[in-house]
Amino acid sequence: MDEVINTFSRIAKTYLSEIESRGVFPSEEALRKIKQFDIPLQDSSKDPVEVLKELDELGSNATVANTGGRYFGFVIGGVLPAPMGANLLAGVWDQNAGLEATSPVAAQLEEICAKWLSSILGLPASTGAGFVTGATMANFSALAAARHALLKGIGWDVEENGLFEAPPIQIVVGAEVHVSVLKALSLLGFGKKRLIQAAIDSQGRMRPETIPTLQGPVIICAQAGNVNTGAFDPLEAICEKARTMNAWVHVDGAFGLWAAASAGSAYLTKGMSNADSWATDAHKWLNVPYDSGLVFVREPQHLVSSMSASAAYLDSSGKREPFHYVPELSRRARAVEIWAALRSLGKNGLAEMVDRNCKYARLFAEKLQAAGYAILNDVVLNQVLVSFGNSQTTQRVIRSVQKDGTCWCSGTEWQGKTAMRISVSSWKTTQNDVEKSLRAILRIAKNECGSS
Numbered sequence: 001m002d003e004v005i006n007t008f009s010r011i012a013k014t015y016l017s018e019i020e021s022r023g024v025f026p027s028e029e030a031l032r033k034i035k036q037f038d039i040p041l042q043d044s045s046k047d048p049v050e051v052l053k054e055l056d057e058l059g060s061n062a063t064v065a066n067t068g069g070r071y072f073g074f075v076i077g078g079v080l081p082a083p084m085g086a087n088l089l090a091g092v093w094d095q096n097a098g099l100e101a102t103s104p105v106a107a108q109l110e111e112i113c114a115k116w117l118s119s120i121l122g123l124p125a126s127t128g129a130g131f132v133t134g135a136t137m138a139n140f141s142a143l144a145a146a147r148h149a150l151l152k153g154i155g156w157d158v159e160e161n162g163l164f165e166a167p168p169i170q171i172v173v174g175a176e177v178h179v180s181v182l183k184a185l186s187l188l189g190f191g192k193k194r195l196i197q198a199a200i201d202s203q204g205r206m207r208p209e210t211i212p213t214l215q216g217p218v219i220i221c222a223q224a225g226n227v228n229t230g231a232f233d234p235l236e237a238i239c240e241k242a243r244t245m246n247a248w249v250h251v252d253g254a255f256g257l258w259a260a261a262s263a264g265s266a267y268l269t270k271g272m273s274n275a276d277s278w279a280t281d282a283h284k285w286l287n288v289p290y291d292s293g294l295v296f297v298r299e300p301q302h303l304v305s306s307m308s309a310s311a312a313y314l315d316s317s318g319k320r321e322p323f324h325y326v327p328e329l330s331r332r333a334r335a336v337e338i339w340a341a342l343r344s345l346g347k348n349g350l351a352e353m354v355d356r357n358c359k360y361a362r363l364f365a366e367k368l369q370a371a372g373y374a375i376l377n378d379v380v381l382n383q384v385l386v387s388f389g390n391s392q393t394t395q396r397v398i399r400s401v402q403k404d405g406t407c408w409c410s411g412t413e414w415q416g417k418t419a420m421r422i423s424v425s426s427w428k429t430t431q432n433d434v435e436k437s438l439r440a441i442l443r444i445a446k447n448e449c450g451s452s
């Protein structure tokens with residue numbers, strides 16, 4: 001085992017020391033090399049140290065360098081040192097976090113993290129939390145709790161009787177709802193065609209006055225942080241409207257929920273604590289390793305009722321049984337990394353990281369605008385949408401930026417326009433990274449726009 005740990009340690013140090021000097025996306029050569037993994041599995045066993053070396057030799061250069069400071073694609077954070085180390089230690093511990101009986105330490109850390117997180121994110125003190133793979137499963141779990149609570153309220157036990165003859169639930173989403181919410185709804189038996197769509201404004205925010213007044217059980221799916229613009233639905237007004245019809249409000253805040261951790265951006269989340277459930281990702285803005293999502297429910301008994309495998313599992317000791325809060329039974333101990341991230345950052349460190357990322361997003365927007373390119377969104381958080389002219393030109397710039405390798409940004413469509421999307425979500429990004437990336441983007445844009 002010692003030699004495996006030493007080998008790993010050598011490989012990891014080299015990987016991290018080279019990450020800033022290589023292209024953010026793997027080279028053609030590195031991509032060719034991973035084809036060498038494609039061999040028939042041999043009969044005999046192989047030395048674990050040799051296995052690690054082979055993985056490094058063939059695989060390390062074919063990774064996307066999102067642990068470096070110049071990855072701005074999708075909304076993918078880096079990984080902070082403390083949760084990276086905690087992740088490795090948790091691997092050594094090999095805990096099954098499903099039950100308190102299989103990992104007292106994981107169960108304890110979940111409870112602590114749930115408390116710390118509801119306080120940091122400004123959620124009601126009663127809130128219960130589940131530790132899932134990502135925001136997709138967090139949305140799923142929260143909406144399962146909503147389904148349970150609303151149907152129970154009108155005398156239908158959905159866990160016992162299913163949905164086939166159940167009274168209908170009406171579901172409102174904004175026109176800019178994230179696809180993962182649609183997926184979660186369809187997994188729960190709420191077909192996509194049955195959804196009621198509320199209109200949005202120029203930033204993708206739901207317009208609460210377009211939510212119809214409905215009879216019977218209603219779920220409103222709101223959004224804290226549009227994946228393109230970073231804009232927040234007006235949560236206070238939505239929750240007010242919801243109260244008039246007894247609706248359950250769910251907030252998808254995969255990255256946006258973390259805005260609540262800083263005084264500089266918390267205004268965006270105003271009214272958020274009036275909702276009934278929330279979903280977020282720790283692997284995005286908290287910068288812990290993949291995979292790590294969080295579901296929060298104001299009245300945790302609804303989550304527990306929808307997630308408990310059977311009443312026989314429920315014990316009466318009043319203890320928090322981790323698997324009663326999530327779809328899985330056996331799973332890894334994600335709270336170990338979340339605890340390590342929060343413990344190392346502290347409240348101020350987390351707020352500072354959020355502020356710093358937002359500041360760099362504004363810097364990107366300012367400099368690109370000053371160079372004559374159109375910024376398509378109000379940069380209120382960490383997301384920037386930039387157009388370099390018509391769709392073809394913008395697409396050419398995006399392709400060249402990705403190929404150049406100095407940094408990596410995604411392409412997207414925003415209200416009929418093609419845009420390059422810059423998402424600043426890593427602790428690792430420095431002012432120097434932003435300036436270096438801007439130089440590359442502006443050089444490429446000048447070339448591409450000149451030749452259009």
Ligand SMILES: *Cc1c(COP(=O)(O)O)cnc(C)c1O
Pocket residue numbers: 075133134135136137178180181225226227252253254255281293
């Ligand atoms: C990323 C994202 C999701 C999906 O999260 P996963 O962790 O990939 O499951 C959902 N909603 C929004 C707004 C997102 O940005």
